[in-house]
Amino acid sequence: xxxxxxxxxxxxxxxxxxxxxxxxxxxxxxxxxxxxxxxxxxxxxxxxxxxxxxxxxxxxxxxxxxxxxxxxxxxxxxxxxxxxxxxxxxxxxxxxxxxxxxxxxxxxxxxxxxxxxxxxxxxxxxxxxxxxxxxxxxxxxxxxxxxxxxxxxxxxxxxxxxxxxxxxxxxxxxxxxxxxxxxxxxxxxxxxxxxxxxxxxxxxxxxxxxxxxxxxxxxxxxxxxxxxxxxxxxxxxxxxxxxxxxxxxxxxxxxxxxxxxxxxxxxxxxxxxxxxxxxxxxxxxxxxxxxxxxxxxxxxxxxxxxxxxxxxxxxxxxxxxxxxxxxxxxxxxxxxxxxxxxxxxxxxxxxxxxxxxxxxxxxxxxxxxxxxxxxxx
Amino acid sequence: xxxxxxxxxxxxxxxxxxxxxxxxxxxxxxxxxxxxxxxxxxxxxxxxxxxxxxxxxxxxxxxxxxxxxxxxxxxxxxxxxxxxxxxxxxxxxxxxxxxxxxxxxxxxxxxxxxxxxxxxxxxxxxxxxxxxxxxxxxxxxxxxxxxxxxxxxxxxxxxxxxxxxxxxxxxxxxxxxxxxxxxxxxxxxxxxxxxxxxxxxxxxxxxxxxxxxxxxxxxxxxxxxxxxxxxxxxxxxxxxxxxxxxxxxxxxxxxxxxxxxxxxxxxxxxxxxxxxxxxxxxxxxxxxxxxxxxxxxxxxxxxxxxxxxxxxxxxxxxxxxxxxxxxxxxxxxxxxxxxxxxxxxxxxxxxxxxxxxxxxxxxxxxxxxxxxxxxxx
DNA sequence: CGTTAGCACTCTCGGTCGGAGAGTGCTAAG
DNA sequence: CTTAGCACTCTCCGACCGAGAGTGCTAACG
Numbered sequence: 053x054x055x056x057x058x059x060x061x062x063x064x065x066x067x068x069x070x071x072x073x074x075x076x077x078x079x080x081x082x083x084x085x086x087x088x089x090x091x092x093x094x095x096x097x098x099x100x101x102x103x104x105x106x107x108x109x110x111x112x113x114x115x116x117x118x119x120x121x122x123x124x125x126x127x128x129x130x131x132x133x134x135x136x137x138x139x140x141x142x143x144x145x146x147x148x149x150x151x152x153x154x155x156x157x158x159x160x161x162x163x164x165x166x167x168x169x170x171x172x173x174x175x176x177x178x179x180x181x182x183x184x185x186x187x188x189x190x191x192x193x194x195x196x197x198x199x200x201x202x203x204x205x206x207x208x209x210x211x212x213x214x215x216x217x218x219x220x221x222x223x224x225x226x227x228x229x230x231x232x233x234x235x236x237x238x239x240x241x242x243x244x245x246x247x248x249x250x251x252x253x254x255x256x257x258x259x260x261x262x263x264x265x266x267x268x269x270x271x272x273x274x275x276x277x278x279x280x281x282x283x284x285x286x287x288x289x290x291x292x293x294x295x296x297x298x299x300x301x302x303x304x305x306x307x308x309x310x311x312x313x314x315x316x317x318x319x320x321x322x323x324x325x326x327x328x329x330x331x332x333x334x335x336x337x338x339x340x341x342x343x344x345x346x347x348x349x350x351x352x353x354x355x356x357x358x359x360x361x362x363x364x365x366x367x368x369x370x371x372x373x374x375x376x377x378x379x380x381x382x383x384x385x386x387x388x389x390x391x392x393x394x395x396x397x398x399x400x401x402x403x404x405x406x407x408x409x410x411x412x413x414x415x416x417x418x419x420x421x422x423x424x425x426x427x428x429x
Numbered sequence: 430x431x432x433x434x435x436x437x438x439x440x441x442x443x444x445x446x447x448x449x450x451x452x453x454x455x456x457x458x459x460x461x462x463x464x465x466x467x468x469x470x471x472x473x474x475x476x477x478x479x480x481x482x483x484x485x486x487x488x489x490x491x492x493x494x495x496x497x498x499x500x501x502x503x504x505x506x507x508x509x510x511x512x513x514x515x516x517x518x519x520x521x522x523x524x525x526x527x528x529x530x531x532x533x534x535x536x537x538x539x540x541x542x543x544x545x546x547x548x549x550x551x552x553x554x555x556x557x558x559x560x561x562x563x564x565x566x567x568x569x570x571x572x573x574x575x576x577x578x579x580x581x582x583x584x585x586x587x588x589x590x591x592x593x594x595x596x597x598x599x600x601x602x603x604x605x606x607x608x609x610x611x612x613x614x615x616x617x618x619x620x621x622x623x624x625x626x627x628x629x630x631x632x633x634x635x636x637x638x639x640x641x642x643x644x645x646x647x648x649x650x651x652x653x654x655x656x657x658x659x660x661x662x663x664x665x666x667x668x669x670x671x672x673x674x675x676x677x678x679x680x681x682x683x684x685x686x687x688x689x690x691x692x693x694x695x696x697x698x699x700x701x702x703x704x705x706x707x708x709x710x711x712x713x714x715x716x717x718x719x720x721x722x723x724x725x726x727x728x729x730x731x732x733x734x735x736x737x738x739x740x741x742x743x744x745x746x747x748x749x750x751x752x753x754x755x756x757x758x759x760x761x762x763x764x765x766x767x768x769x770x771x772x773x774x775x776x777x778x779x780x781x782x783x784x785x786x787x788x789x790x791x792x793x794x795x796x797x798x799x800x801x802x803x804x805x806x
Numbered sequence: 807c808g809t810t811a812g813c814a815c816t817c818t819c820g821g822t823c824g825g826a827g828a829g830t831g832c833t834a835a836g
Numbered sequence: 837c838t839t840a841g842c843a844c845t846c847t848c849c850g851a852c853c854g855a856g857a858g859t860g861c862t863a864a865c866g
Contacts, residue, residue, distance in 0.1 A: 097829060110839050115830065132845045133829045172672070173611040187709075212585060212601055218801065222599060222607065224589055230599065232607050234550040234801060295549070308685075309706030321695055328705065329686030332564075424595065424611055474858055487810050492859065509816045510858045 059407070060347075061144055061356045074124070074145075081117050082126055083150045086138045090400050093315045095135030140359035140399065143371070147356055147403050154404040156412045160189070168416065173424055175229075180304045182393065182413050187307025190406060191314070192397035193327075195336050196413070197303035199378045199391035199421070203261040204229070204293045204300070211250040211285070216240045221285070223292065226259065231296045235288050241281045249282060253289075262293040301389060303336045316369065316398040326366050338364060340372065340394055348376040349390055354411060359399045371399045375410035377418040391417065436784070437724075438521055438733045451501070451522075458494050459503055460527045463515045467777050470692045472512030517736035517776065520748070524733055524780050531781040533789045537566070545793065550801055552606075557681045559770065559790050564684025567783060568691070569774035570704075572713050573790070574680035576755045576768035576798070580638040581606070581670045581677070588627040588662070593617045598662070600669065603636070608673045612665050618658045626659060630666075639670040678766060680713045693746065693775040703743050715741060717749065717771055725753040726767055731788060736776045748776045752787035754795040768794065 074082065084105055088096045098115040101107065107114065118136050121127045126142035129135065138146070156164075167185060171177050179198045187194040210222040217240055223231040241249075257265060269286035272278050308331045311317065317324045330338050341363045344355055357372040373395040378388055393414040395406045451459065461482055465473045475492040478484065484491065495513050498504045503519035506512065515523070533541075544562060548554050552575045564571040587599040594617055600608040618626075634642060646663035649655050685708045688694065694701045707715050718740045721732055734749040750772040755765055770791045772783045 095829095099829080111829090112831095112839050112841095113837085116838085119831080129830085131847070132831090133827090133847070135829070173613075174609070184710075208589060210587060210599075220601065220607070222587075222601075224597065224599075230597070230609050232551070236550075236801075306709065309702070309709035312702055312705050318698055321698075325686070325689055328689050332683065332686035333561075472858090476858080488858095489810050489812095489860095490808085493809085496860080506859085508818070509860090510818075510856090512858070 059147070059356060060351070060353050061147055061358060061361070074121075078117050078121060079150060081114060082121055082138075082142060083146065085118070085121075085127065085136055086142060086146045086150070089136075089138055090402055093400060095130060095137050097135035100135065138400075140361075143358050143399055143403070147358065147407075151404050154408040156408050161412060164413070165416065168420060175421060178417060178420055179391070182417060183304035183306040186393070186395070186409060186413055187310060190307070190395060190397070190402075190409060191310035192395055192401065192406070193305070193307045193311040193331070193339075195303050195305050195339060195392075195394040195396065196417075197301055197336070197391045197394075198417075199388050200297070200300035202297065202387050202389060204231075204297050205259050205261045206254075206257040206265070206289070206293070207259075209250055209254040209257060209289070211246050213241075213243050213246055219246065221288065221292070223289065225293075225296075229296070229300060231292055233288065233292045235285070237281060238284055239280060241279065245279065246281075249279065249285065253282070253285065257289075262290050262297075265290040265293060301391075302334070303392075303394075305331055305334060305336060305339075311397065314398055316400065323366065330366070339367070339396060340374065340392075344372075344374060345392070348374060348392065352376055352378070352390065354407065356403070356407065367396070369399055370396055371401055371403075372396050373401075373403070373406045373410045375407075375414035377414040379418065379421045393417070436524070436733060437728070437730050438524055438735060438738075451498075451503075455494050455498060456527060458491060459498055459515075459519060460523065462495070462498075462504065462513055463519060463523045463527070466513075466515055467779055470777060472507060472514050474512035477512065515777075517738075520735050520776055520780070524735065524784075528781050531785040533785050538789060541790070542793065545797060552798060555794060555797055556768070559794060560681035560683040563770070563772070563786060563790055564687060567684070567772060567774070567779075567786060568687035569772055569778065569783070570682070570684045570688040570708070570716075572680050572682050572716060572769075572771040572773070573794075574678055574713070574768045574771075575794075576765050577674070577677035579674065579764050579766060581608075581674050582636050582638045583631075583634040583642070583666070583670070584636075586627055586631040586634060586666070588623050590620050590623055596623065598665065598669070600666065602670075602673075606673070606677060608669055610665065610669045612662070614658060615661055616657060618656065622656065623658075626656065626662065630659070630662065634666075639667050639674075642667040642670060678768075679711070680771075682708055682711060682713060682716075688774065691775055693777065700743065707743070716744070716773060717751065717769075721749070721751060722769070725751060725769060729753055729755070729767065731784065733780070733784065744773070746776055747773055748778055748780075749773050750778075750780070750783045750787045752784075752791035754791040756795065756798040770794070 081101070084101055085096050088101060088104065098111040098118060102109065102111050102114055118127060121142070122129070122136065125139060126145060127136040128139050129137060164185060168178060168181065171181050175198045179196045183194045183196040186196070205226040206223060207226045208224040210224075212220040212222065214220055214234075217237045219235045219237060221231075221233045221235050223233075225231065257268065260268070265286055269283055269290060272283045272286055308328065312324060312328070317327075341357075343363070344357060348355060354376070355372075355374045357374070359371060360368055362368060362370060362372065374392055375394075376390040376392045378390040391414075393410045395401075395410050397406065458478070461478055462473050465478060465481070475488040475495060479486065479488050479491055495504060498519075499506070499513065502516060503522060504513040505516045506514060541562060545555060545558065548558050556573045556575045560571045560573040563573070582603040583600060584603045585601040587601075589597040589599065591597055591611075594614045596612045596614060598610045598612050600610075602608065634645065637645070642663055646660055646667060649660045649663055685705065689701060689705070694704075718734075720740070721734060725732060731753070732749075732751045734751070736748060737745055739745060739747060739749065751769055752771075753767040753769045755767040768791075770787045772778075772787050774783065
């Protein structure tokens, strides 16, 4: 799956706009208003926009247009005598039609790449790094998840005796992850015997996943001449494979600080508190609705959820930019749940920049993973 | 080092109190005021305390005593017509002399133990778990760090060929940690040769730490008949040992949500924001002053820092309970930096409970580590 | 001399009021 | 269609006020 330039927003099937196409000027004004509001976070007044952008029209005219835009549902104003604020619909139209396609600056791209090549070459590290760097650069909440296989398949098994009754099990799986597990034995075993067992199982299990291992464990129980520890090891291995398949996909979350510094969170303590609590508990599943993850798994396209698209009440006034990516190791017999780069911020977020950034980081992560894990022999 | 029941607070050498010993009644009132304030977070009035605790005296009398306590520096009041609030000195006296010795309830102890035995047996997991469970139970910020050796010593080395030019290096160190490192090779090497190299180096390096490995690398360069990859492997190994010694001690932080829910943070957005930012960046070193860590490394005793003991301005109105612990694997030739369980909350924290909890968790962690890693053969 | 009732005093808190400022919507003229 | 003018509305902010809460002081009492 190649991250496509294609952009999905919810509601995009609903072409409610056909009835009232926006004139060029009107669209231009909408764009200016949205850009200005994104920048200043204050309702934008007709007069302000005229002066700031040196429009060839009077405030009254602009007011007229703004009024029309409000009728169309693209703008609102918080009270009679305040400037205009984009509505969710306004943002949606902005993202779909008004805003151009942006890329991250080359200097920034280079600097980010540099940091990634400095880091230790492990997916977890990259994911963590991506979340931190991106969060810092955007000042928003960033959630980055690694792609992970649905099932892990054994590649190599090592058993290291720590003492008579304690063994360290190391499993290298096909997907180049590594799992370690301390294993207290039910009965002692000789070091030599343990080594033999490890090499034998390592051969036997190559390419197998949890269900296969379970099957092997069942057979080992029936076979008369096997060491009792063998069954125990197989059993533990199966458990560990399952457990780690779960754990492989845990996302990194960063940027709570920047997020809380956004003006929309300064005044609403109880909403802030909820959000802090979610992040504190690493509850990524509550921050990114599972429905979108499913869609993304199927179509692999970037998604932008704006405002009340969001099912969680907590994030009513927030938007989510989600850029999925997969490793190229994906094959029919080892299906994979894609990773993603998610940016969460107030609906008043810098969409062009955030979308470009999420796309760039997701592509970079994909590249990095492919470069290192892509070709296995 | 056994976590001792001994309790240190800063300033405890200063016996400024000798000049004015508190009468029994006065001390009792101080205790009531502090307990009440800890419970309610509102300034406590003379009348309130009389009614709530059915004191055999009138509000006026209590007022008199409170006045005296204020003269002595144990209480303050925020403004003329508010109840009394404990001062830092008041808290300090409370912790040192007034509050009794508390233990965690047996039911809670059992439940926590249970959770620990459920978890995967790895120090990192325990540390993470301890931070989460404790934070949730106290509703405060909790920082838990694992003890970690100053130097890592090699126990076993594995080299797993992923493809022609990419090798996964796995180092098991004496301290039962495991390090993995992906290593792009400067030139290809046969799989058999790689296996040989691994077993040979594994023997050769057993018990050695980074400086020794560096030395070995230097010798390998001079020796004429060694495969050029050998030097490269040794070099990487030395780097990795150093890097991981750093990384081994990273603390887990949890409980920001509960902390921000404390009334003292509801009204002060900019202070909250700073704190959120520190936690977001995992800046444990800014939350726990390094001076205390040093002291703790030397004397191994619990410490309680109250209010302006804290050098960081940010935590002026906070207290820190710090319970250090070490693994028993510590020997003269492998010095260890102790781990700790730290609880940070407003100075108005439940000291007896928090101290008991920190002590219990630190002892539990020590037990767990000793049970699994203590005896190595 | 310690204790207590009484009372004046002080300060916060919440609500109301009013003026300044900001923007809009409407209207009528260009 | 555009625009100047103007009335209207709503927020924001500071001032003000009264109620309530608690203290500190004083004087009387056992």
